[in-house]
Every structure is written in structure tokens, then in C-alpha cells.
Amino acid sequence: DTEVTQTPKHLVMGMTNKKSLKCEQHMGHRAMYWYKQKAKKPPELMFVYSYEKLSINESVPSRFSPECPNSSLLNLHLHALQPEDSALYLCASSRDSEAFFGQGTRLTVV
């Protein structure tokens, strides 16, 4: 099983809303990631969790708040987003080398 599951697949939210993105993997991977991807561009790293601890925060605005409740789950809490935050948000996990990605959440901020 090399599956990373993300929910929801699509999300439309207003600039005053609070929402959460969820990610789950059962491959025993100890590193989990959040990426942001704009159309036809490479993904941009946002956060890395290693052994359930935040190890990298790529200077992401505080309106994005990650959470790792356990070794299989990763959440991204969203609050007061801006229209320019509209993008595909990808979750990934890895053990030693390659990362496996979820299908992403297509987020539209209105």
C-alpha cells in the first residue's frame, strides 16, 4: 500500500472561514509534508513533520497552521485565507528516499 489519502478533494471557503485539510497514510512513514502547488508549477514546500514533530516551516503565514495528531495523520488548519492562497494543497510522506503524494485538495478562496 503506497497510498496517501487527502480529504476533501475540493474546498471553497470565504476569507473569514475556518477549515481543515486532512491527510492520512498507513505506510509507517515518519516524515510527512504539506506542499502548495500553483497551476503548472512545481510544488512548494510548506511544512515537514519528522516523528510527529514540526521540523521545517518554510516561513509560511500563520493563517496556515499544521498539526500532526499521530504518526498516520496530518492536518492543515486554515483561517482568514486570501484569494492568492487558492491552489492545490498536497500532502506527502516518506521513509528514507522517495516521497509519496496524495491526490491533493483543490482550494478556492473567495
Add this chain to the structure above:
Amino acid sequence: AQSVAQPEDQVNVAEGNPLTVKCTYSVSGNPYLFWYVQYPNRGLQFLLKYITGDNLVKGSYGFEAEFNKSQTSFHLKKPSALVSDSALYFCAVRAPISNYQLIWGAGTKLIIKP
């Protein structure tokens, strides 16, 4: 600065012909090298990797890639292209002490024409 270059924004190939998608990198040490494919409105799918060993690595869907240390290249190849191979392809590199961070190429759109 460390970087990955995919010199072609788009590659057009006729179905049945061989294809090559180019990738060169500038990373210190002995990096890990990866290719990913992305279909429209989908996540990234891992295709193959090079860490050490044989310079020719085989991956999913009949793809292979050749590592060339002297030219710092890791070109993606397939002997006979399919229309279903049409997608966006990303090369990525991880430096040995990068702490999980990948350096990505800009991506190459591959179009296979029937």
C-alpha cells in the same frame, strides 16, 4: 546555489517514438534523484529514483532514466511513447544532508500525438 533544470517547457513526440525528458542538476555531494509525473488535477506520482548503483534505473509504466555523473544529468526516457504518457513531468533532487527538502525542476509538459 543548488538547482535543478528542465530545459524544455514542452516536449512533443509521436506515439510509438522514443521520448526523452531532460534534467540536469547542480547539487553538492551525491544527491538522490527522482522523477515524478502529474496528470491534470491530480497529485504527483513517483516514477523512479537513483540513489546509487547502476546508472540506468527502471521505473513505473515502462519509464527509465539514465544517471550521468560527469554531466550531472538524469534524463527520463521511454522506448515507445503512448498517448496516455501525456502529462507534466518533474525532476527532483535531494541533497545528502538536506533534511528531507527536495529541489524541484520547473516541469516539462509531455505531449504525445497519435
